[in-house]
Amino acid sequence: MKLVGLTTYGINVRNAEQQQLELHNIFGRSLIDIIYDTATVAKKTYENNKEEEAVFTFDEVKKEIIRNEDGQDLYQILYLRVKTGEYGTESEIVDSTTGDLVYTRNPRQADVMPFGCCIIIPCGEYVSGVIVLQSLGRMGISTVMKKRLNEYVRAVNGSLRFVMGTIVPKVYLERFFKNGILKAVRLIRYGIPDDDADRYGVDKKVKSIVEERIIRKPTGFLRNKTDALKECIAGTRRYDEVVQIDGFEIDDLKLEFGMGKRNKTISLKNIDNITASEDISEDVIIENGHPTFDSLCEVMKETGEFYLRAKGLLL
Incomplete structure (x- = not known):
């Protein structure tokens, strides 16, 4: 079984003057609502990027607000599971036990795999949050997610930029x-x-x-x-x-x-240059080589909340 990992980055949104925007007020909308609305509309529909020879879709989308024992809002969290893969090259699928040829994938067919991620933003007037991205072995979605989230932010206003950066080493x-x-x-x-x-x-x-x-x-x-x-x-x-x-x-x-x-x-x-990466293979339920979405969400939430607290974004 390939190792299931989580990598956590700090996030913010900046304007043309490099000023960080309050994440619950990006031209009157919260960052999570911007992404949630975009992902919900595109859910289960594959987008074909012919230039990169890759397909992408949102498979699961949900959000929630986490509150403390007194009912006060602590943070808002958006859970996503995406499916993505590349095409453009013919390949043979063989049985790993017998070595027999099972199927020949043609260049138009993409080898699609699911990956989870979540975005967490503390409630209040904050300019930074965290994103947690799942990987499987050496495969991950940090590049594709950074690019897409930047596109969604720029759709609100062309001067904006979505920024992902490493967690402060001291915090990690x-x-x-x-x-x-x-x-x-x-x-x-x-x-x-x-x-x-x-x-x-x-x-x-x-x-x-x-x-x-x-x-x-x-x-x-x-x-x-x-x-x-x-x-x-x-x-x-x-x-x-x-x-x-x-x-x-x-x-x-x-x-x-x-x-x-x-x-x-x-x-x-x-x-x-340290990235906050951790092996969570033993902490999730595995089905067909992939973590179930519900078990993955729990671990992503726990991990993201830790880094919010460590960065001083959550008391």
Whole structure:
């Protein structure tokens, strides 16, 4: 079974002056209502993008308002399941067990797959929210959804732009520092000195060689390196200054976390480009290789709400 993942991005809508608009008042309408109305009208109808040789449709569309125990509105959430796929190339479908040819797909036929996503916007005068996108193995819909949501916003006013960006690294890492278990610290060096190459019996000056030192079950690392890690996240300390070993030049420092049955390895070298991606394969109900929409919605809502709170958008 392919891994089911969720990736979370921050979202906002900007005008020609790069000002962020209040998401419940985009020319008198909320962002969620704009997308909901567009998706509802287009539901179950495939759109053919001949330039990209791809088809797309909305398969499920629903929205709700989440309230607290006192009945106060907390946030509005839009759930979507889209189906999309590419065509233009002939391919053969074979039985994975026997290798027998089952079917030949012609270039006009698209291999369509379902993907879920949700958009969450806190109630009140806020200019940012989050979008949670489901992936399956290496396949995802971040590019296609960003493009389409931008088109829907521009249909309201041509000067507007829908923006998706990575979650602030500090917000993302805090989730793992508080709720995750640090399983390993990985110190990586690309290429090795000639003396070491001789000892290892490998060719000298080969940059593709990777040397990795792994500290498993690093009890106390997060506690003892708290200040260094905070400074690294804040950009005031280099990743290769968090851990230093004589004679070993660190080209990357990676932390491997576990959250329940989920695993995530984070590179402190590329901390500004971290995307909030998580494996949720064990948290959803799988039917025919895909998560059911209802089980996926629950996990997307839980994930999105966490990031709203972590970003300070939800008290």
